[in-house]
Structure formats: structure tokens, C-alpha cells
Amino acid sequence: MSGPQTPEQTLDAQGDSSLCRKDEDIREGTQSSHRMLGFSDALLSIIATVMILPVTHTEISPEQQFDKSIQRLLATRIAVYLMTFLIVTVAWAAHTRLFQVVGKIDDTLALLNLACMMTITLLPYTFSLMVTFPDVPLGIFLFCVCVIAIGVVQSYLLMVTVIFLPYISKATSWCKDRLVGHRDPPTHSAEVFSFDLHEPLSKERVEAFSDGVYAIVATLLILDICEDNVPDPKAVKEQFRGSLVAALGAYGPHFLAYFGSFATVGLLWFAHHSLFLHVRKATQAMGLLNTLSLAFVGGLPLAYQQTAAFARQPRDELERVRLSCAIVFFASIFQFAIWTAALLRQAETLQPAVRFGGQEHAFMFAKLALYPCASLLAFAATCLLSRFSTAIFHVMQIAVPFAFLLLRLLVRLALASLHGLRHLRPAQPLRSQAPEEAQSQLLPSSC
Amino acid sequence: MSGPQTPEQTLDAQGDSSLCRKDEDIREGTQSSHRMLGFSDALLSIIATVMILPVTHTEISPEQQFDKSIQRLLATRIAVYLMTFLIVTVAWAAHTRLFQVVGKIDDTLALLNLACMMTITLLPYTFSLMVTFPDVPLGIFLFCVCVIAIGVVQSYLLMVTVIFLPYISKATSWCKDRLVGHRDPPTHSAEVFSFDLHEPLSKERVEAFSDGVYAIVATLLILDICEDNVPDPKAVKEQFRGSLVAALGAYGPHFLAYFGSFATVGLLWFAHHSLFLHVRKATQAMGLLNTLSLAFVGGLPLAYQQTAAFARQPRDELERVRLSCAIVFFASIFQFAIWTAALLRQAETLQPAVRFGGQEHAFMFAKLALYPCASLLAFAATCLLSRFSTAIFHVMQIAVPFAFLLLRLLVRLALASLHGLRHLRPAQPLRSQAPEEAQSQLLPSSC
Numbered sequence: 001m002s003g004p005q006t007p008e009q010t011l012d013a014q015g016d017s018s019l020c021r022k023d024e025d026i027r028e029g030t031q032s033s034h035r036m037l038g039f040s041d042a043l044l045s046i047i048a049t050v051m052i053l054p055v056t057h058t059e060i061s062p063e064q065q066f067d068k069s070i071q072r073l074l075a076t077r078i079a080v081y082l083m084t085f086l087i088v089t090v091a092w093a094a095h096t097r098l099f100q101v102v103g104k105i106d107d108t109l110a111l112l113n114l115a116c117m118m119t120i121t122l123l124p125y126t127f128s129l130m131v132t133f134p135d136v137p138l139g140i141f142l143f144c145v146c147v148i149a150i151g152v153v154q155s156y157l158l159m160v161t162v163i164f165l166p167y168i169s170k171a172t173s174w175c176k177d178r179l180v181g182h183r184d185p186p187t188h189s190a191e192v193f194s195f196d197l198h199e200p201l202s203k204e205r206v207e208a209f210s211d212g213v214y215a216i217v218a219t220l221l222i223l224d225i226c227e228d229n230v231p232d233p234k235a236v237k238e239q240f241r242g243s244l245v246a247a248l249g250a251y252g253p254h255f256l257a258y259f260g261s262f263a264t265v266g267l268l269w270f271a272h273h274s275l276f277l278h279v280r281k282a283t284q285a286m287g288l289l290n291t292l293s294l295a296f297v298g299g300l301p302l303a304y305q306q307t308a309a310f311a312r313q314p315r316d317e318l319e320r321v322r323l324s325c326a327i328v329f330f331a332s333i334f335q336f337a338i339w340t341a342a343l344l345r346q347a348e349t350l351q352p353a354v355r356f357g358g359q360e361h362a363f364m365f366a367k368l369a370l371y372p373c374a375s376l377l378a379f380a381a382t383c384l385l386s387r388f389s390t391a392i393f394h395v396m397q398i399a400v401p402f403a404f405l406l407l408r409l410l411v412r413l414a415l416a417s418l419h420g421l422r423h424l425r426p427a428q429p430l431r432s433q434a435p436e437e438a439q440s441q442l443l444p445s446s447c
Numbered sequence: 448m449s450g451p452q453t454p455e456q457t458l459d460a461q462g463d464s465s466l467c468r469k470d471e472d473i474r475e476g477t478q479s480s481h482r483m484l485g486f487s488d489a490l491l492s493i494i495a496t497v498m499i500l501p502v503t504h505t506e507i508s509p510e511q512q513f514d515k516s517i518q519r520l521l522a523t524r525i526a527v528y529l530m531t532f533l534i535v536t537v538a539w540a541a542h543t544r545l546f547q548v549v550g551k552i553d554d555t556l557a558l559l560n561l562a563c564m565m566t567i568t569l570l571p572y573t574f575s576l577m578v579t580f581p582d583v584p585l586g587i588f589l590f591c592v593c594v595i596a597i598g599v600v601q602s603y604l605l606m607v608t609v610i611f612l613p614y615i616s617k618a619t620s621w622c623k624d625r626l627v628g629h630r631d632p633p634t635h636s637a638e639v640f641s642f643d644l645h646e647p648l649s650k651e652r653v654e655a656f657s658d659g660v661y662a663i664v665a666t667l668l669i670l671d672i673c674e675d676n677v678p679d680p681k682a683v684k685e686q687f688r689g690s691l692v693a694a695l696g697a698y699g700p701h702f703l704a705y706f707g708s709f710a711t712v713g714l715l716w717f718a719h720h721s722l723f724l725h726v727r728k729a730t731q732a733m734g735l736l737n738t739l740s741l742a743f744v745g746g747l748p749l750a751y752q753q754t755a756a757f758a759r760q761p762r763d764e765l766e767r768v769r770l771s772c773a774i775v776f777f778a779s780i781f782q783f784a785i786w787t788a789a790l791l792r793q794a795e796t797l798q799p800a801v802r803f804g805g806q807e808h809a810f811m812f813a814k815l816a817l818y819p820c821a822s823l824l825a826f827a828a829t830c831l832l833s834r835f836s837t838a839i840f841h842v843m844q845i846a847v848p849f850a851f852l853l854l855r856l857l858v859r860l861a862l863a864s865l866h867g868l869r870h871l872r873p874a875q876p877l878r879s880q881a882p883e884e885a886q887s888q889l890l891p892s893s894c
Binding site: 035036039043047053107111117118121125139214215226233236266267276277 | 482489490493494498500504554555557558561564565568569572576580583586654655662663665666672673674676677678680683691692695709714716720721723724848851852855
């Protein structure tokens, strides 16, 4: 298009050293595994959250009460969802561990990884088959086949690449020496596989997996809305006398549920993002707490599906609002627990700014405590004012995003006034000193 | 929990310079936008592909023929899907362009970005409302409101951060100077906003968006399978005399469709991944071709839903197999076109190994030509042997993954034999020369 010469030359100048490395990789048939891991994380996060769909789509007809049989069905499905989430997360953790050992991949490994992913996608299905038919051995058999297949593929990857490959490459180079009589330079097998086992969990992969879960959970309800909530032209003519507004009004609760769900998931992601921005390294305990938090985040569409059902069934309103509050509470309290776990080993896990006494410590505390407090408050309010439970819940939904903005403003003001005070206070006694020294006192000691 | 001292110290030693930079960012309230962009890409890719659901879920009862009215309904829905995909991709491109200008973000921008994402999620819904009710102005109005809202938020971001903020920060520092009488060091506003407009498209974001689309498309069918295809215990007892195997056999075509869909999407992702591994820089033309390729990839669940319907409706088999072949063909031929477009400006866009005459050029050509050739072959075969069209399609599904592996093996063998020949041939005449010189001849000239 326009002027291809200049960028080309600058690129050539910049990328020369990385190009040489890449050429070397190509000769050996290996490649960086970065993008494949991102794709795997996206797939695994979708699979982990997929079993919430049968829960959210549990149909309760308006005549039916929220009785024992439906409660049992719902409880079974929620249990299936939670177990599936944990099983897939364990598979993800094994995958993470494996690719901490296998630093670079070739085409065969990429294809094997795809096969492994496809087997993992079958885990939720076989698991729910096993639960639905506890007496039939076929369900258990299929589930075990899946687990064994995943184990075999992963251990095959591990064995081939880590244990045998160095010997094979040594053997082939020895054979070559004998046949050709030409001495090759030593192979780079040590560089291909980086034994980075000291780091307990890769922070990047925890973030990527969490992002995937938050993204799919935030959009799960829009998938339903786009498909089901476009009114039928015939029905609009007959039932609503051609008024599209009236027809859309009937779907009002669905839209409200969607907005509430998206806003809550989005803000929980925001809190998670703020927290991990200051995390230097993730420990096993933080990974476990993150998984638990994500499992409850996955339950949020259920909570908001329940609020959509209010409008039609005012009788069971109270239980549903309380269930929603409980899900939001657990999702956010486990996020808070991640921070607590990080604070216990803060020198290792956190940036200086958010450690005890750091500049951002109080702000981070407030950010992470906002949702647990709001949901607890809403829960308590429904106990006292049980008549207005729906209104209370909606007020909480609307208030929390503004609370985040208010918090931001307050912190800005507090920091600015603190800054101003600091500027004003040392300015008088230090006026005689050199300005460089005054400057250095304002900086944190770590820099 | 073992030995926290050693990793801590090494981390401290490594991360000192980046820590200082991070601390500086925290004081200014800004943060790197990397993770927010990844999350936005994941959301946008899900929204772009969501409108394929109404297409795949178009119910055709066994009595009904594949007649005009259903063809029209299907055509409308496919058109809605394609238009939605293009609209969301345009919104994504604007978002990419915006965040090439806005290099770093603060909390307010992150929250605004979430609001912008939520508005974008409503685009598919309002668009399909507009198409379903072309006579009612409300649909068009709502769609326009969405588009305008997105435009307002994005241009607000741009104006606030790029145009006004430098002036505001200058003005505040000037006021501070006057009030406090203390001279601040010049603000880093130039560093916060990197004007990287020379690069037409960010390669990382093209990859992230494509990964998201491939991941959600690959798993769209498992979402349905997990929900719908767990047989009901009562139905198994009554209809299948308690035999779970027979009950699952009834869902056979669904599973076959899932495997076919996952394998094809996975392998197309693999080809895309191989291609972009060798791309240094993406041009506008490559971005456009990538979008077209992804739009057809999004249609793949439709293609395989159609193959699931074969078993029940043998009459329309031929049209469906041909439709599936056409979708696969277009998805893969646009991938091939990306490579062609890259080759036209190869010095700027490609790594040396895959340029004309490069070591991997022929291999890349074969990889990208595999699916177009296979789908064309299958299409031609259905014209000649129209009776066996289903069998031909299934053979293609099974054959292609093995063809990829075979290709890999062949290339390995070819490279090894070439390597062996090179070793053998120059070894005799060069025996008198220094071994270093012989070695240097074997390396590519670029290193």
C-alpha cells in the first residue's frame, strides 16, 4: 500500500537476533508453544463451564412449585457442574505442569495436543452420563476411558519429549558420526526443554484460564438471548397487536438478568485483574482458591437466571434472591482469600505497592472487600425486609458499579491530598536543602 | 511450600528493573493494557460467532422437505450471521486501532472498556431484531443506538486520553508550580501513549481474536451435546428396554458431527497457527482475508449439524454434503489467500524460511493447500458418485488428519535425506579445507 521501504528496514534492523534464533528453531522443527497454550486455555475454560447450561436451563413451569423433586434435580445438576469444573481444572493443571517441562513443540506435539483437548471435551459428557445412570457400568467405563486416554497422551508427550528424546538424539548423532565421519556440534536438546519446576504455577496461564472462564460466563446469557428472545413476527401480530415494544417488554426480566450477570462478572473480572496485576508469582494455594472462586463465578448465570424467574413466580422469590446473594458472596470471598493467601507470603508473591503498608494496600483491600460486603448486606437486608427482596437485589446490582467508580474517585482524592500535603509539609524545612535530596525522599525506598 | 528463600532472591535479582517501572506506573495510576485486551478479544470473538446458533438450531422435522420456505429462513439466518460477524469484526478493528494509540490504561478506562464490551454484546441481538422486523422503526433505532453508544465510548476514550490528557496534565503541573513553587520533573505522558500507527494491524491481537473464534467454534457443538444428549432414565427404560448402549446409539450422528467439526476446526487452527508462526507483520489485506476465513470457520458447526441430519433424511443428503464441502473450501481457501497476500510483500511480512526459495516454503504451501484440495476433491466426487456422498464426506473427515501427519513425516524424511546428501557431497572435495568453513556453508546466509 504505502511506503513499504521504511518499516521494512527498521524491522530488519530490530529483528535480526530474534530471526537467527527462529531460523535455528525451524531447522530443528521446533516452535515456541506460547500460542498453542493460549488456545488450549480458551478451550479448557469453555469446557470447564459448559455444565452450568443444564442447570440454568432447568425449566420450572409457572404452575409447578419449587418443590422437593425439582430441588433434588437442581441439586444433582449443580453437583455435576461443580465436579466437572474441578475435574477439568485438574486436567488443566496437569496440562500446565506438562508444558512447564516441555518448553518448545513441533507439529506432531501440536496435533497430539489437539487430540488431547478433544478427549478432555468429552469429560463433562461422560461424567454426567455416569451420574445419570449410576447403576449402568457403561457410564463409569466411558468416563474412565476418557481419563485414561488423557493420561496416556500426556504421559506419552512427557516420556517422548523429556525422557527418551535426549537419548534418541544422542544415539542418532553417534550413528551419524560413525557413518559420515563428520562431527556435528552438540545438539541443543537441553535448551528445547526448560525444567522450570521451581515455579509452582505459571501466573500467565492462571490469568489466561481465568480470562477464558470470565469471558464465556459473561456471554453465556447472551447466547440464549440472541437465540430465544427475538420475538416471532406472527406472535407479535396476534398477541401484542403488532406492538414490538410490548413484545420486547415481555422479555424484560431476561434483559435485566443479562445486564446484572454481565456487570457482576465484568466487575469480578476487574477485581481479579487488579489483584493479579500486583501478583509476582502464583502459589499452589492461590491456584486452588482461584479455582474455587471461578467455580462460583460459573454459577453466576444461574443466579441471574433465577432473578429473571422472579417476575413470574413471586412466591419463591426469597429463596432465589438468597441463593443469588450466596453465589456472589462465595465467588468474591474466594477472590479475597487469594489475596489473603498472597499476603501470607507477600515478599515472594506480591509487588511492593500492595504489601502491608504499601501505597495501594488499602485500595486493593477495599476493591476486593466490596462484593463480599455488598452481597452480605443484601442477604441480611432480605432477612429483615423479606417483602422487598427483589428490590434490594436490584439496588445492589445497580449500586456496586457506581461504588467502584466512587472508590476510584475517593482514592484519587486521598492520594492527591496526601501528595499535596507531602509537597507542602517538607517544602518549608527543606527549602535550604538541595532539591534532588527532597525528591529522593518522596520516592519509595525500593527504587 | 518448600524453600521460599531461593526463588525469592532470584526473583528479586531478576525483577528489579521491571519493579521500578511498575512502581512508577502505580504512582501514576496506569497499568499495562495487555490482559484487558486479551479479555476483550475473548469476549468479541464469542459475540462474533454467537449468531451461528440460530442457524444451527433451525429445526427441520423429518416429515418436512427441505423446501422453499425453510431455504428462505435458513438463508436469512445465514445472512444475519455473516453481517453480524462483519459488524463485530469492524468493532474489533476499531478497538484494536484505539488501543494501538492508548498504550496504558487506568481503572476508569478498564471500567469504560467493560461498558463498551457490554454494548457490543447487544449488537447481534439488535441487528437480528432489525432484520426480523424490517417495517418497525424500533429495531433500526435500537441498532443505531448501540452503534452510536460504542462510537461515543470509543471516541471518548480516544479524546480524553490522547487529545486532552496531555493538556490537562500540563495545566495541572503548571498550577502546581504556581501553588507549591516546586518544580516537578517533566511528566511521562509521551510514554503513556505510544503512537504506533505505522503498524497497520497488531499481529498479537489478530492471533488472539482468531484463537477465540476457533476455540468457541470448536466447542459450540459440545455445548449442545452436554445439554441435550444425555438420555433420560425413564425413556431408556421404556423405549430401549434399559439398554444404555442402544439409547446412545440413537445419538450416534451427533457424536460423529461433533468429532468431524472439532477435528476440522482444530486442523484449520493448526494451519493458521503454522502460518502466523512465520508472519512478522500483518497487513490490512491479510486482516480482511483472515476475517473472511474466520466467518466461514464459524459456519462449520452448521456444516456438521447438516451431516448429523443425514442419517434421518437421506433425500437431501447431496445438497448438504455439497454445502459442507463448500464451507470447508471457502474457510481454507481464504487462509491460503492470506499466505498469497503475505507473499506479495514477503520482505516485509514473512520470515525468511517461508519466502520464495526458503526452506519451509514448499511445506507451508502443502499444509495450506491440503484442505482446499480435499474439499474440492470431495465435492467433485459427490458429482460423479452421488450415491455415496455421505461415505465420501466421512472418508474425507478421517483422511485429512492422517494426511497432515503423513505430510509431516514426508517433510522430515525429505529434509533428513537432503541433509544427508549435503553432508556426503561436499565432504570429499572439502576435506582439505578447514572444518569451520565447511560448517559455515551449511548455514543459511542470513545468520
